[in-house]
Amino acid sequence: MREAKRQRGNSFSPLDPTSSEPIYRQIYWRFQRAITDGALSPGQRIPAARALAKELGLARGTVDTAYSLLTAEGYIQSRGQAGTVVTPGLKVRTTSAHVQPSDGPGAIASIRPKASILPFQMALPALDVFPRKIWAQLGARCIRTTRIQDMANPSVYGLDSLRSAIATYLQVARGITCLPAQVFVTSGYRNTLALVSHTLLQPGDQVLIEDPGYPPTRQLLDHLQMQIACVPVDQDGMLVTQGINDWPYARAAVVTPAHQSPLSVSLSLPRRLELLEWAARQQAWVIEDDYDGEYRYISRPLPALKSLDLDGRVLYTGTFSKVLFPGIRLSYLVVPAAQVERFEHVSQAFLGGCPELTQAIVATFMTEGHFARHIQRMRKLYGERREAVARGLKQALGDHISLDAQPGGMHLILRLTQPQSDRALVERLLQAGLYAEALSDCCIASQSHSGLMLGFANIDSQATAAQLGKRILALL
Amino acid sequence: MREAKRQRGNSFSPLDPTSSEPIYRQIYWRFQRAITDGALSPGQRIPAARALAKELGLARGTVDTAYSLLTAEGYIQSRGQAGTVVTPGLKVRTTSAHVQPSDGPGAIASIRPKASILPFQMALPALDVFPRKIWAQLGARCIRTTRIQDMANPSVYGLDSLRSAIATYLQVARGITCLPAQVFVTSGYRNTLALVSHTLLQPGDQVLIEDPGYPPTRQLLDHLQMQIACVPVDQDGMLVTQGINDWPYARAAVVTPAHQSPLSVSLSLPRRLELLEWAARQQAWVIEDDYDGEYRYISRPLPALKSLDLDGRVLYTGTFSKVLFPGIRLSYLVVPAAQVERFEHVSQAFLGGCPELTQAIVATFMTEGHFARHIQRMRKLYGERREAVARGLKQALGDHISLDAQPGGMHLILRLTQPQSDRALVERLLQAGLYAEALSDCCIASQSHSGLMLGFANIDSQATAAQLGKRILALL
Numbered sequence: 001m002r003e004a005k006r007q008r009g010n011s012f013s014p015l016d017p018t019s020s021e022p023i024y025r026q027i028y029w030r031f032q033r034a035i036t037d038g039a040l041s042p043g044q045r046i047p048a049a050r051a052l053a054k055e056l057g058l059a060r061g062t063v064d065t066a067y068s069l070l071t072a073e074g075y076i077q078s079r080g081q082a083g084t085v086v087t088p089g090l091k092v093r094t095t096s097a098h099v100q101p102s103d104g105p106g107a108i109a110s111i112r113p114k115a116s117i118l119p120f121q122m123a124l125p126a127l128d129v130f131p132r133k134i135w136a137q138l139g140a141r142c143i144r145t146t147r148i149q150d151m152a153n154p155s156v157y158g159l160d161s162l163r164s165a166i167a168t169y170l171q172v173a174r175g176i177t178c179l180p181a182q183v184f185v186t187s188g189y190r191n192t193l194a195l196v197s198h199t200l201l202q203p204g205d206q207v208l209i210e211d212p213g214y215p216p217t218r219q220l221l222d223h224l225q226m227q228i229a230c231v232p233v234d235q236d237g238m239l240v241t242q243g244i245n246d247w248p249y250a251r252a253a254v255v256t257p258a259h260q261s262p263l264s265v266s267l268s269l270p271r272r273l274e275l276l277e278w279a280a281r282q283q284a285w286v287i288e289d290d291y292d293g294e295y296r297y298i299s300r301p302l303p304a305l306k307s308l309d310l311d312g313r314v315l316y317t318g319t320f321s322k323v324l325f326p327g328i329r330l331s332y333l334v335v336p337a338a339q340v341e342r343f344e345h346v347s348q349a350f351l352g353g354c355p356e357l358t359q360a361i362v363a364t365f366m367t368e369g370h371f372a373r374h375i376q377r378m379r380k381l382y383g384e385r386r387e388a389v390a391r392g393l394k395q396a397l398g399d400h401i402s403l404d405a406q407p408g409g410m411h412l413i414l415r416l417t418q419p420q421s422d423r424a425l426v427e428r429l430l431q432a433g434l435y436a437e438a439l440s441d442c443c444i445a446s447q448s449h450s451g452l453m454l455g456f457a458n459i460d461s462q463a464t465a466a467q468l469g470k471r472i473l474a475l476l
Numbered sequence: 477m478r479e480a481k482r483q484r485g486n487s488f489s490p491l492d493p494t495s496s497e498p499i500y501r502q503i504y505w506r507f508q509r510a511i512t513d514g515a516l517s518p519g520q521r522i523p524a525a526r527a528l529a530k531e532l533g534l535a536r537g538t539v540d541t542a543y544s545l546l547t548a549e550g551y552i553q554s555r556g557q558a559g560t561v562v563t564p565g566l567k568v569r570t571t572s573a574h575v576q577p578s579d580g581p582g583a584i585a586s587i588r589p590k591a592s593i594l595p596f597q598m599a600l601p602a603l604d605v606f607p608r609k610i611w612a613q614l615g616a617r618c619i620r621t622t623r624i625q626d627m628a629n630p631s632v633y634g635l636d637s638l639r640s641a642i643a644t645y646l647q648v649a650r651g652i653t654c655l656p657a658q659v660f661v662t663s664g665y666r667n668t669l670a671l672v673s674h675t676l677l678q679p680g681d682q683v684l685i686e687d688p689g690y691p692p693t694r695q696l697l698d699h700l701q702m703q704i705a706c707v708p709v710d711q712d713g714m715l716v717t718q719g720i721n722d723w724p725y726a727r728a729a730v731v732t733p734a735h736q737s738p739l740s741v742s743l744s745l746p747r748r749l750e751l752l753e754w755a756a757r758q759q760a761w762v763i764e765d766d767y768d769g770e771y772r773y774i775s776r777p778l779p780a781l782k783s784l785d786l787d788g789r790v791l792y793t794g795t796f797s798k799v800l801f802p803g804i805r806l807s808y809l810v811v812p813a814a815q816v817e818r819f820e821h822v823s824q825a826f827l828g829g830c831p832e833l834t835q836a837i838v839a840t841f842m843t844e845g846h847f848a849r850h851i852q853r854m855r856k857l858y859g860e861r862r863e864a865v866a867r868g869l870k871q872a873l874g875d876h877i878s879l880d881a882q883p884g885g886m887h888l889i890l891r892l893t894q895p896q897s898d899r900a901l902v903e904r905l906l907q908a909g910l911y912a913e914a915l916s917d918c919c920i921a922s923q924s925h926s927g928l929m930l931g932f933a934n935i936d937s938q939a940t941a942a943q944l945g946k947r948i949l950a951l952l
Contacts, residue, residue, distance in 0.1 A: 022653050061786075069655055069813045117628055127624045139833070140616035148603045151801035152593055177498050179545055187663050188828025194670075198699060203679060219825045223674060310537075325627035327832040337545045349695045352664025355834045356803035357615070 015056065023058060027066035035075050035086055043088040046076060118435035119468050122411055122455040125322055126381060134370055135361070142360040150360070156351045157344065158185025158332070159359035165366035166318075166332050173375075174293060175303030176316060181340055184333045184347060187354050189291065190220055192317045192333045193254075197224050199339070199346040200285050200315075201251055208243045208253035212442035212449050214261040214289070217254050230445040233260055237267030240274045244282075252285040253278075257305040258293035262442045262453055263413065264406035272305050279313035286314045292322045294375050296408035297383035312336030320362060322410065323375055330358055382410065382457055389456040392465025397473055404451075413439065415451040416476070422450045428475045434468065491532065499534060503542035511551050511562055519564040522552060594911035595944050596930040598887055601798055602857060603934065610846055611837070618836040626836070632827045633820065634661025634808070635835035641842035642794075642808050649851075650769060651779030652792060657816055660809045660823060663830050665767065666696055668793045668809045669730075673700050675815075675822040676761050676791075677727055684719045684729035688918035688925050690737040690765070693730050706921040709736055713743030716750045720758075728761040733781040734769035738918045738929055740882035740889065748781050755789035762790045768798045770851050772884035773859035788812030796838060798886065799851055806834055858886065858933055865932040868941025873949055880927075889915065891927040892952070898926045904951045910944065 015026050034040040047055070049063040056063075067084065070076045078084050117124065157163065163180035170176040186192045201207070203225035209217055211230035218228055229250055231243035237260050243253065253275060257267035267275075279286045288305045296302065306316040316334040324330075335343045365371050390403050390412060397414075404413040416422070422438035429436045429452075439451040459465050491502050510516040523531070529539040543560065546552045554560050593600065633639065639656035646652040662668045677683070679701035685693055687706035694704055705726055707719035713736050719729065729751060733743035743751075755762045764781045772778065782792040792810040800806075811819045841847050866879050866888060873890075880889040892898070898914035905912045905928075915927040935941050 025653060025655075028655070065813060069657075117625055121628070124628055127627050130627065132622070136616075136619045136622070139619035140612075143612045143615035143619075146608070146612070149593055151603050151606065151803045152597070152600055153797075153802040154805065177501060179501075179504070181545070187667075187830065190826055190828050191663075194826065203701070216825070223822070223825050225679070321629075326629040327627045329630065329828055329831045331828075337541060340545075346699070349692070349699045350666055350670065352666050352805055352807075354663065355805045355831055357834060358831045 024062045024065040024069075027052075027063060028069050031066070031070055032075060035090070040086050042086050042090040044086045045083050046086065048083060117458065118430075118433060119459060119464075120435040120454040120456070121458060122435065122437055122453060123322065123326065124455055124458060125325060125410070126378065126385070126457045127325060128458065128460070129377070129381065130325060131370060131374060135365070138364050138368075138370075139357075139361050142357060142364060146357070146360075150356050154353040154356045154359070156347045156353040157181075158183065158354065159356060159363060161367070162359045162363040165363045165371075169366060169371070170304075170316075170318070170334065173301070173372075174290065174318075175307035176334060177307070178334050179337070182334050182337055184335065184343060184351075185354050185359060186331045186333060186351065187329050188321070188331050189289065189317060189319055190216060191351075192331050193217065193220050193287070194224065195333060195343070195346065195350060196285070196287055196315050196317075197221070197226065198350055199343050201226060205251040206247050206249055208238075208247060208250050209444075210238050210255060210260060211444045211446050212262055212439065213254075213444070214256065214291075215442060217289070218444065221254075228444070232446050233263055233265070235265050237265055237271055238275075240271040240278070244274075244278045250282075250284060252287060254287040254289060255305070256289045256291065258290055258296070258302055259406070259409040261289070261291065262411075262437075262439060263449075264404065264409040264411070266302060266407060267305070272308060276305070276308060276311065276313065280311040284313065288314055288316045290316060290318050292408070292410055293318075294323055295379060295382055295410055297379070297386060298407045301408075306334060309336070312338050323371075323378070324362070324365075328358060328362070330354060330362060385456050385459060386412070388462040389454075389459050389465040392459075392462040392467075393454075393469040393472075395462070396466045396469025400473065400476060410457050411453045411455045413451050413453055418476075419450070420476070422452060425452065425475065429472065432471060432475060434471060500538045500541040500545075503528075503539060504545050507542070507546055508551060511566070516562050518562050518566045520562045521559050522562065524559060593934065594906075594909060595935060595940075596911040596932070597934060598911065598913055598929060598931040599798065599802065600931055601801060601886070601933055602854065602861070603801060604936070605853070605857065606801060607846060607850060611841070614840050614844075614846075615833075615837050618833060618840060622833070622836075626832050630829040630832045630835070632823045632829040633657075634659065634830065635832060635839060637843070638835045638839040641839045641847075645842060645847070646780075646792075646794070646810065648848075649777070650766065650794075651783035652810060653783075654810050655813070658810050658813055660811065660819055660827075661830050661835060662807045662809060662827065663805050664797070664807050665765065665793060665795055666692060667827075668807050669693065669696050669763070670700065671809065671819070671822065671826060672761070672763055672791050672793075673697070673702065674826055675819050677702060681727040682723050682725055684714075684723060684726050685920075686714050686731060686736060687920045687922050688738055688915065689730075689920065690732065691918060693765070694920065697730075704920070708922050709739055709741070711741050713741055713747055714751075716747040716754070720750075720754045726758075726760060728763060729755070730763040730765060731781070732765045732767065734766055734772070734778055735882070735885040737765070737767065738887075738889070738913075738915060739925075740880065740885040740887070742778060742883060743781070748784060752781070752784060752787065752789065756787040760789065764790055764792045766792060766794050768884070768886055769794075770799055771855060771858055771886055773855070773862060774883045777884075782810060785812070788814050799847075799854070800838070800841075804834060804838070806830060806838060861935060862888065862932050864938040865930075865935050865941040868935075868938040868943075869930075869945040869948075871938070872942045872945025876949065876952060886933050887929045887931045889927050889929055894952070895926070896952070898928060901928065901951065905948065908947060908951060910947060 049067050050060055053060045053063040075087060076084055077087050162185055163183040166183045167178050167180045170178060186195060204227060206227045206229045207221055208229045208231050210233050212233060221228055229247040232239050237257065238255055255267060257272060259266065275286055290304055293304060294301055304316060306314045319331040320328050393414065400417055402415045422440050426436045426438045437453040439449045439453060440447060443449055525539040525543050526536055529536045551563060552560055553563050638661055639659040642659045643654050643656045646654060662671060680703060682703045682705050683697055684705045684707050686709050688709060697704055705723040708715050713733065714731055731743060733748060735742065751762055754760065766780055769777055769780060780792060782790045793807065795807040796804050869890065876893055878891045898916050902912045902914045913929040915925045915929060916923060919925055
């Protein structure tokens with residue numbers, strides 16, 4: 001308490017009631033500065049809000065507000081009876097050019113963990129080889145040639161030129177025949193899945209999902225109050241027969257047929273047909289999440305499940321996050337022709353449309369042929385990197401691990417020969433500056449999978465992978 | 477039927493079963509071409525799907541698919557027993573450089589109504605005076621200086637620099653004190669409102685909305701299965717007392733305090749306080765839609781309702797659509813400090829984040845001072861244009877109309893002295909190439925308002941307005 005008092009004295013001497021900065025914000029800044037300065041250290045106790053308010057002659061609420069901001073920002077933590085402390089383990093980036101409170105709110109950013117790219121980062125294409133120069137040229141051209149009518153409200157369905165380019169691309173690359181009017185441009189997979197749910201499903205509807213599966217799918221459906229129906233996955237993808245038998249009233253299924261997320265296996269043709277037949281019979285919907293169908297290395301990319309959809313039951317979702325870059329925030333949905341009107345209607349209520357500029361750049365990138373070339377180059381590169389990283393890891397980790405034989409995707413699955421918690425290992429890796437995700441975090445009902453998922457697209461050689469493998473070995 | 481047969485003969489001779497283009501798509505293109513060529517005219521009957529399938533030796537489903545696409549695209553309409561006809565009144569843009577089916581799906585765009593800007597277009601800033609050169613320079617710079625880490629997954633909450641710039645701006649311009657961590661960048665008002673609903677409300681919750689009000693608010697809440705509670709509006713805004721008495725269990729209220737949408741009146745201070753007190757007492761939420769609070773012409777802009785929010789019950793939503801341009805698709809939400817964590821949690825499930833590039837351009841535009849300058853110039857310009865357009869309309873329409881005295885906003889409300897349907901008039905105006913919206917389309921329970929809403933921001937002089945007024949007069 002004495003320590004806290006001293007700090008408080010230091011921190012609060014210049015409180016200024018005549019300042020345009022409200023008092024609670026001044027308090028916030030003083031603490032923020034004291035913490036980033038190192039005057040208050042992680043774990044150190046700070047005065048109780050009531051005591052501080054009394055001391056400063058302020059309303060209790062003023063100090064509470066400051067404290068709740070500090071808590072929300074992660075600077076401090078309440079420990080109940082034990083008082084309030086500076087967050088233990090808080091990593092503060094102290095710099096010599098320290099941000100002053102007078103710089104305003106921007107100062108906060110300085111201690112937030114900066115989004116940096118770690119080795120083995122998942123779902124991240126090889127950004128080092130992205131054709132940035134061409135991209136910047138197209139971008140500058142698109143901005144320069146923006147017409148006044150392009151600045152008005154964009155179509156909520158997407159830019160016509162982009163919808164056309166996507167339809168053409170899907171025909172060639174994924175065997176999907178559709179018209180531009182069936183293509184809806186969205187701002188990401190979550191946005192797409194929410195649009196499908198709002199258009200075709202009701203809260204309480206049963207939805208089949210893969211287990212293990214992609215956690216955001218489950219999270220979003222949960223939030224939308226769908227009833228999650230977990231279906232196990234084997235080496236041929238979702239166990240369709242079991243799923244439709246166990247959940248006879250399911251209204252939809254979300255699947256990742258090209259490379260099952262996370263196991264990267266492909267849904268076999270008999271199961272694809274069974275799923276489509278089920279959907280037609282039950283008038284249910286199949287949502288095909290084709291997040292990286294382009295990246296298959298052992299043979300040509302499989303045609304999309306959607307290409308077999310004769311009954312108009314498949315909603316196809318694709319994204320530019322993996323084939324261009326995630327920061328672009330552009331995805332798309334292909335709906336059956338007969339559903340176009342329903343989707344247009346709901347889009348009017350839910351979507352605002354995506355930025356015209358981003359759409360224009362992507363459309364130009366596609367129609368001028370850069371897109372197809374880029375994907376082709378990446379497919380070759382990823383095939384090589386995948387091979388190199390697998391060899392490097394095996395070289396360093398030997399019998400401690402086995403690697404799944406996957407036909408495609410952008411990550412490797414590394415299984416540990418000696419049973420241990422993959423979650424705990426992921427924690428240790430992150431602390432050591434290496435990225436990984438735990439396979440068991442993708443499991444819902446089934447807890448049968450354990451292992452590490454490692455993105456390989458940004459690792460450029462076997463030697464690098466072997467070095468990283470050694471760092472993993474040290475943490476096993 | 478004979479006529480249809482002739483056309484069909486013309487259109488279908490070159491069907492090619494060996495083409496890579498599926499048959500249904502070939503049928504689609506033939507009809508599309510026949511219609512755009514004028515070979516089939518609006519209102520003309522086309523063969524029944526069954527008959528056409530038989531004639532061509534195709535499965536019925538193949539023709540059905542083509543027809544449903546044509547229907548979805550608006551080319552044809554089913555008239556039940558009376559058969560299927562080319563959509564009556566269909567406006568076809570025939571050009572000499574006609575798009576061939578071999579050009580692929582892009583051809584469709586050629587007959588879609590092109591988004592052009594009509595006189596009196598609503599919710600559209602004065603795009604003619606937007607600083608496009610500066611914008612293009614900043615944009616080119618932002619693309620050129622994109623770093624690899626900027627291409628990775630963006631923060632779902634928004635770019636740090638943009639959140640800071642917004643927080644700073646809101647302090648100065650709207651009297652709102654908040655930290656960047658309280659600011660969530662979204663892709664539009666609908667996106668914002670959906671985020672708030674998912675985070676703080678449950679399906680079935682009662683939500684107070686203004687009547688007349690902004691139709692998308694009602695639409696979206698409807699879709700999210702909220703219970704809509706309509707509250708009338710007078711010259712001081714929403715009748716708060718009546719609303720909270722009539723709906724004692726309401727969980728939230730959506731209001732447009734600066735310039736009520738559509739009436740443009742301001743919510744009076746006593747009602748603001750009453751609303752805040754109600755929210756604090758009931759632990760309810762107030763969603764402040766401040767879509768154009770900057771544009772007030774008779775005095776300084778009013779501080780936002782949020783600036784009075786001592787209890788952390790107000791969710792503030794702002795947008796760049798009106799102060800920059802709608803095509804940018806960028807909005808934001810300010811949440812109470814104590815709700816930051818909840819919103820971060822739900823954002824992770826719902827939002828994908830907005831494109832890094834657009835956010836970076838806007839942040840630079842703000843921090844380099846262009847934003848404040850632009851708003852200041854627009855406020856002055858809109859004040860002048862509003863005055864000029866009001867005078868021009870009055871000059872042309874005289875006693876046929878009265879104009880509401882509104883303190884701000886981007887549209888005028890024109891009431892008709894002789895009672896007549898505002899909806900029917902809007903239809904006639906649109907046919908004559910003039911934009912307007914009907915006030916009665918904003919009414920829900922109350923049907924007490926009738927009149928035209930006319931956007932004035934893009935009309936540059938009294939003379940132009942008087943000319944347009946004469947065209948309105950001719951249609952009264």
